[in-house]
Amino acid sequence: MPNRSVLPGLKSARYQEILTDPSYAGQFVLMTNPHIGNTGVNSGDEESIKCFLGGLIIRNLSICTSNWRCTETLDEYLRKRNIMGIYDVDTRAITRRLREDGSLIGVLSTDQSLKDEELLEMAKNWKIVGVDLISDVTCDAPYEWVDKTGSGWEFNDNQSSETFHVVVYDFGVKHNILRRLASYGCKITVVPASWPASDVLNLKPDGVLFSNGPGDPAAVPYAVKTVQEIVGKVPVFGICMGHQLIGQALGGKTFKMKFGHHGGNHPVRDNRTGRVDISAQNHNYAVDPESLPEGVQVTHINLNDQSCAGLVFPKMKLMSLQYHPESSPGPHDSDLAFGEFVELMKNNRL
Known part of the structure; x- marks a missing residue:
């Protein structure tokens, strides 16, 4: 009986x-x-080896499928993975409520004997602030990423004439982030969230990527410490949770947003060029730009609410984005960020 x-x-x-x-x-x-x-x-189309969400809420569940790549129905998929779901729900009404009040706590249960008061108490007792969710989703041991989808030919125009070794800290990394790095000819080593910075630096990587991940960045001080020990020593790229951890590692503060950003239609402006990209975003926390030290530049702004969506710190060879450049719903608007990271590593070799 999850409450989330x-x-x-x-x-x-x-x-x-x-x-x-x-x-x-x-x-x-x-x-x-x-x-x-x-x-x-x-x-x-899977972004990881398993499902991590607490449950799925939808209006109408399709009883038939129409796609040549389909191997099973959504219902079959959820049942096999023991993921709770509910359909025939007025999702538009709930969405309107969320738009007015922000993210709320809900309870899904098959126990019809529970009273409303009991369900309400369950919801009140569930907390997300200060909870380390990264430890639930990170890998158990380091591994070399082997791309099974053929990024080498799919994005062959991206390939650099040089090969770069990138270590990715897995805070909940999506496969598509690894695919995009591979598409630029990078050799990729993925390490657990708690892996010592000294062990990573001993690998002599050309760059380190701090990945996306769930939850509150303030709940993982060990990850902030790791970022602090690596920043300035090799080029660094942070995405989503990685961006927030970099903000904290530099002395900045993060805060929980009332609504959060979720979906594939968020306009983001690059302050350096004026270019506006349509981005995919999925986060409940953000970096307070006013708390960042001198020298850190806010490069990207979310045009919906003017929140910080990207940073660079040239002195420390660092860049980060609050959104997901690998998703590129524009459809390829944000993919250039991986090219910027490759250039950062290339210039560091000079």
Whole structure:
């Protein structure tokens, strides 16, 4: 009987990526599109090796599928993985409530004997602030990433003439982040969230990427310490949770947002060029730009609420983004960020 924070999911066709995105750990996802399950499920679209979200809430569950890549229905997929779901729900009404009041705590149960008062008490007792969810989703041991989807040919134009070794800290990394790095010709080593910085530096990487992940960045001081020990020694790229941890490691503060950012339609402006990209975002916390030290530049702004969406610190060879450049819902708007990271590593060799 899980009780979780309820978040709106705005990607109608990419529900499988949402189901397997570790950033949704400890949360219910409410799909705003009324029809879910039309394309079924296939192993190629998974963003991790398992589902981490607490449950799925939808309006209409498709009883038939229409996609040549489909291997099973959404219902079959959820049952096999013991993920709770509920359909025939007025998701639009709940979405309106979330838009007014922000993320709320919900309870899903099959026990019809429970009274409303008991369910309310369960919801009140569940907390997400200060909870370390990263330890639930990180890998158990280091491994070399082997791309099974052929990034080498799919994005061959991105390939650099040089090969760079990138160590990725797995705070809940999505497979597509690793695929994008591979598409630029990077050799990738993935390490657990608690892996010592000294061991990573001993690998002599060309760069370190701090990945996305779930929960409150203030709940993982060990990760902040790791970032502090690595920043300035090699080029660094932070994405989503990695961005927030970098903000804290530099002396800045993070805060919980009332609404959070979820979905694939967030406009972000690059303050350096004026370019506006459509980005995919999935986070409940943000970096307070006013708390950052001198020399750290806010490069990107979310145009919906003017929150900080990107940082650079040239002195420390550092860049970070609050959104997911690998998702590129524009459809390739944000993918250039990986090219910037490669250039950062290339210039560090000079």
